[in-house]
Amino acid sequence: MPPPQARHAVQEVAEMLAQRFGVEYGWDGDVLNFNRAGIDGHIALLPQELHVRAQLGFMLSMMKGSIESEIRRVLSERFH
Structure with missing residues (x-):
């Protein structure tokens, strides 16, 4: 996928996270924090791959499965 399309897809993931989990987000180069x-x-846009990292505090660790599956679902829809 060309970089502008990949960036748009990651932006959609960020918007979903903001909507569903109330996160704030912003771009720093090719990294969406x-x-x-x-x-x-x-979520870092690297050549030919994405790097996703999320640290959850104690209270939100109970939602780990939900957060992870939602990120995977949206990324899978956008990148396959």
Whole structure:
């Protein structure tokens, strides 16, 4: 996928995270950072791959499965 399309797809993931989990997000170059109380993470656009990292605080760790599956679902829809 060309970089502008990949960036748009990751932007859609960020918008979903903001809507569903209340995170704030912003771009720093090719890295989309997202956070809120209890969540800190990023999605990095690298050549031919994405790197996704999210650290969850204790309270949100109970939602790990839900957050992870939603990120995977949206990325899978956009990148396949």
